[in-house]
Amino acid sequence: MADQVLTQHFGLENFYKIDEYVKKGGYEAVGKALQMKPEEILEEVKKANLRGRGGAGFPAGIKWGFVPKVDKPKYLCINADEGEPGTFKDRYIMSHNPHMLLEGIIITSFCVDIHTAFIYIRGEYEAIALRLEEAISGAYDKGFLGKNIMNSGFALDVFVHRGAGAYICGEETALLESLEGKRGNPRLKPPFPASVGLFQCPTVINNVETISNVPQIILNGADWFVKKGLPKDGGTRIFGVSGMVEKPGIYELPIGTSLKDIINKYAGGVKKGKKLKAVIPGGMSAPVLKADEIDIPMDFDSLVDAESMLGSAAIIVIDTGTSMLDVLKTVTKFYSHESCGQCTPCRIGTSWINKIVKRMIEGKGSKKDIDEIVRLASNILGNTLCPLGDAAAMPILSITKKFRKELESHL
Amino acid sequence: MNPGFSERTRKKIDKVVARYPQKEAAILPLLHIAQQEFGFISPDSEKLVAEILGIKPIRVREVVTFYTMLNREPIGKYHIQVCSNLSCTLLGSEKLIDYLKGKLGIEPGQTTKDKKFTLSLVECLGACEQAPCMMVNFDYYGNLDKKKIDKILDGLE
Numbered sequence: 001m002a003d004q005v006l007t008q009h010f011g012l013e014n015f016y017k018i019d020e021y022v023k024k025g026g027y028e029a030v031g032k033a034l035q036m037k038p039e040e041i042l043e044e045v046k047k048a049n050l051r052g053r054g055g056a057g058f059p060a061g062i063k064w065g066f067v068p069k070v071d072k073p074k075y076l077c078i079n080a081d082e083g084e085p086g087t088f089k090d091r092y093i094m095s096h097n098p099h100m101l102l103e104g105i106i107i108t109s110f111c112v113d114i115h116t117a118f119i120y121i122r123g124e125y126e127a128i129a130l131r132l133e134e135a136i137s138g139a140y141d142k143g144f145l146g147k148n149i150m151n152s153g154f155a156l157d158v159f160v161h162r163g164a165g166a167y168i169c170g171e172e173t174a175l176l177e178s179l180e181g182k183r184g185n186p187r188l189k190p191p192f193p194a195s196v197g198l199f200q201c202p203t204v205i206n207n208v209e210t211i212s213n214v215p216q217i218i219l220n221g222a223d224w225f226v227k228k229g230l231p232k233d234g235g236t237r238i239f240g241v242s243g244m245v246e247k248p249g250i251y252e253l254p255i256g257t258s259l260k261d262i263i264n265k266y267a268g269g270v271k272k273g274k275k276l277k278a279v280i281p282g283g284m285s286a287p288v289l290k291a292d293e294i295d296i297p298m299d300f301d302s303l304v305d306a307e308s309m310l311g312s313a314a315i316i317v318i319d320t321g322t323s324m325l326d327v328l329k330t331v332t333k334f335y336s337h338e339s340c341g342q343c344t345p346c347r348i349g350t351s352w353i354n355k356i357v358k359r360m361i362e363g364k365g366s367k368k369d370i371d372e373i374v375r376l377a378s379n380i381l382g383n384t385l386c387p388l389g390d391a392a393a394m395p396i397l398s399i400t401k402k403f404r405k406e407l408e409s410h411l
Numbered sequence: 412m413n414p415g416f417s418e419r420t421r422k423k424i425d426k427v428v429a430r431y432p433q434k435e436a437a438i439l440p441l442l443h444i445a446q447q448e449f450g451f452i453s454p455d456s457e458k459l460v461a462e463i464l465g466i467k468p469i470r471v472r473e474v475v476t477f478y479t480m481l482n483r484e485p486i487g488k489y490h491i492q493v494c495s496n497l498s499c500t501l502l503g504s505e506k507l508i509d510y511l512k513g514k515l516g517i518e519p520g521q522t523t524k525d526k527k528f529t530l531s532l533v534e535c536l537g538a539c540e541q542a543p544c545m546m547v548n549f550d551y552y553g554n555l556d557k558k559k560i561d562k563i564l565d566g567l568e
Contacts, residue, residue, distance in 0.1 A: 073432070085496045085535035123443070123480045124536055126549040159430045164439055164478035167534060181438035181470075183477040199432055242498040242539035249540045284497055284535075314539070316498055330497050334534055340477075 003228065003236055005216050006209070007252040010096045016131060018138035021099040027144055029215035033107040034152040036218075041111040045214065047222035049234040053089075054079055054170070054207030055283065055311045056387075057233075057300040060214075064112050066194035067202045075198040076109050076117035077179065077205045081163055081170035083122060084283035085334060086314030089238040090208040092250050094121070094128045097212065098135035102158065104211035106144065107218055109156050112204055116157050119208075120175050123164040132160050167338035171386045172205045174340065185342050186386035209238060229255030233299045237310075241267040243317035244274055256297040263294065263317060274319035278403075282311025284331060285391030287398030288318075308398070324403040325410050328396065329357045335392035346389040349380040353396060365411045374400050415459060420448055424463060434464045438474050442481055451482040479533070487522045487529035489567050491515075492546045495532040498539035507543055508532065510557050514564070527567075 014020040021027070033041055046061030067074060078101070082090045093101060105117050121129050136158050139145040147155045161179055163169050169178045173187035176198050197203020213235055217225045226234040233255045239262050242248045246268030253262065259281055263269065270276045276291040281298065287308040289296070296306055303310040318327060332354035341347045353376050356369050373396065381393040400407065416424065424444060428437045438460065445456040457471040464471075475481045493499075493508050512518060515528050522529040538544045541553020552563055 082537045083535065086498055086539050087535075088537045088539050091537050122537065123478070124546065124549075127551075157430075162439065162443055164443065165480035165533075166478050178439065179436060180433065181435035181464075181474065183473055199436075240539065242542055243501045248498075248542070280497075316501070316539070318501065322501060326500070327497065330495070330500050334496060337534060 003254050004252045005228070005236055006093060006097060006100065006212055006238060007250065010092070016096060016098055016135065018099060018135065018142060022142070026099050027103060027142075029218045030103050030106050030144060031150055033110055033218045034150055034154060038111045038113065041107060041218065044222045045111070045217055048217045048225040049222075049229075049232055050210065050213055050217060050225070051233055051300060052207055053209035053213075053237065053312070055084060055285070055309075057310060060206055060210055063194065063206070064108070064204055066192065067112050067204060068195055069113075070202065072201050073116065073199075074112060074114045075201055075203045076105060076112070076114045077172075077175060077198060077203060078105060078117065078119040078208055078211055079170060079172065079175060079205055080119050080121040080125070080208045081175060082125075082208075083167040083170045083338075084285065084312045084314060086242055086280065086283050086316040087240055087312040088242075089240045089250055089313070091125060091128060092238070093208055093212050094125070095131055098132050099139070100215055101132075101208055101212045102135055102139050102144070104214035105158055106149065106156055107214050108204065108206070108211055110154050114204065115155050117159070118179060118198075119158065119160045120169070120179055121160060121162055122169075123162050126162070129160050129162050136160070166340075167334075168340045168386070168388055171388060174386065175205065176203065183340070185340050186388075188385055230297075230299050232301065237298065237313045239266075239298065240312075240314045241317065242315070244271045244319040244322070245269065245317045246271055253298075256299045256302070259289075259294045259296050259298050259315070262298065262315060267315075267317075270317060270319055274321060276317065277320040277322060278318040278324070278327075280314075280316040280318070280395070282309045283314040284316070284334065285309070285387075285394060286311045287394045288402060290402055309394075323410075324399055324406050325357065325361055328399050328407070329354070329361060331395050331399070332357050332392075335388070339388060339392070340386075343384040343386075343389060345380045345383045346392065349376045349389075350392050352376055360407075360410050363410075367411060369411065370400055370404060370407055416444075416448060420444060428463070435466055435470070437464060438471060439478075442471070442475060446481060451485050453483075485522075485526075487526050489527060489547050490529045490531065492531045492533040492536070494534070494536045494538075494542070494544050496535040496539075498535075499543040502542045504543035504555075507555055507557065507560065511560065514560075528564075 009015045050060045051057040166184045168174045169184040174184040178184040193203045229235045238252045251266045336350035336354045339346045377393040377396040380389045427440045441460045461468040519532045543555045544553040
């Protein structure tokens with residue numbers, strides 16, 4: 001596939017090793033960036049319309065631009081927590097292409113005047129954390145990290161910090177708390193991390209895939225990047241497809257590729273003998289789409305128009321043999337387990353809904369139950385400190401709305 | 412009583428602590444090291460970590476109780492963690508969990524009498540393309556069925 005950029009060398013056995021990476025033109029982007037002015041880099045990334053690949057889709061260049069020019073240390077935190085159910089793309093990037101991430105980290109840090117970067121990686125990815133450390137150590141040896149990077153005078157240290165099992169730590173302020181050695185309880189915003197972040201200092205937080213796109217923007221220019229995707233949403237996305245499809249896996253495709261094509265053309269269609277019922281298009285938090293709603297371009301704005309979200313571009317395919325009540329059980333179990341407990345609507349609401357769903361599955365549901373679920377979920381939506389509350393309410397509300405008849409058949 | 416960290420581990424710990432402008436940030440890395448060294452996080456281990464970082468043990472306890480990967484009780488030699496999230500349940504992980512419960516004779520959260528296996532249900536492991544999947548200690552296993560589970564468990568001494 002000619003569209004592949006982040007994943008184009010995934011087939012090469014030793015691409016994760018620095019020598020192989022350098023042979024393929026690796027670290028040329030860093031060399032070029034260090035010859036540029038930081039503001040030129042920022043302008044290029046802004047022009048590229050590189051939007052956050054973690055879920056929220058916030059333009060990276062604008063985020064970097066928020067960092068104040070103050071006489072304080074500044075930090076870069078790479079969000080490698082990858083906990084959104086259905087998402088596994090960053091695992092592939094970090095294990096197959098760790099140096100492209102490191103290049104992105106170096107360029108971003110140079111652009112924002114950062115000298116310390118942390119990669120916060122979910123605890124379960126132990127093997128990948130080791131691979132990252134190997135890559136970092138290789139980059140130090142070659143002079144791409146450390147005190148005087150490529151004789152430019154620019155200094156940067158990069159450290160890997162492992163989480164320990166908590167979905168909430170993928171939320172950026174919970175990630176900061178966790179990195180500071182605390183429970184992963186999200187912070188009230190504002191202040192935003194760009195001004196008051198890690199250790200109370202200005203901090204940029206970006207997803208692995210977002211930052212991994214930076215080197216190619218520097219090498220090929222913003223116009224090239226925008227042409228890869230859409231004017232307001234540049235580049236490719238690594239779509240992760242799982243669930244009831246013939247060929248689950250990652251597919252790097254231009255932003256705006258149709259969801260229908262991703263499922264049918266690339267992922268081999270719904271599993272043989274099964275029929276499509278619903279699709280979760282952007283990780284579990286994204287409102288569900290019905291089978292007749294998948295003829296849609298996969299970009300942030302189109303998904304918003306369809307009252308769902310692109311999120312982490314993790315596509316979960318559900319077939320007609322699956323009960324949506326069972327899906328609702330899994331969804332509500334997850335959020336009630338992962339709620340940090342700070343905000344009452346989320347803490348109580350998610351577990352309450354989960355109890356109702358379980359009761360319905362046991363055949364003890366009552367006519368009022370679905371309305372009660374809708375009432376509780378609506379009370380979570382917009383009433384919590386962090387987006388986990390919304391992330392729980394959105395799929396619940398979409399399932400109860402779009403599959404109400406099926407849910408009622410269980411009563 | 413906890414014997415304390417080995418000399419070699421202490422050196423590693425010093426290096427880790429030096430990464431952070433505030434010592435407390437090293438709590439999670441130190442707890443990972445403690446769990447690797449002692450198998451689980453006992454109150455003594457909490458105290459050890461607290462002493463190194465110059466903080467009260469309760470600060471360490473607060474962190475330990477928040478994160479699911481930190482075990483406060485001893486676990487079996489092999490920690491089997493089966494994903495119970497959506498992509499995996501769509502592809503039959505619930506049946507596999509029942510199979511494992513029967514095969515090991517324990518419920519999730521329990522350890523076999525011979526201390527060989529602990530069974531846990533976990534949320535998404537980030538390997539949905541290989542659903543249904545599980546981890547045994549830190550090794551990932553995907554595209555599971557009963558036969559494959561038998562083979563994996565048979566291969567563990």
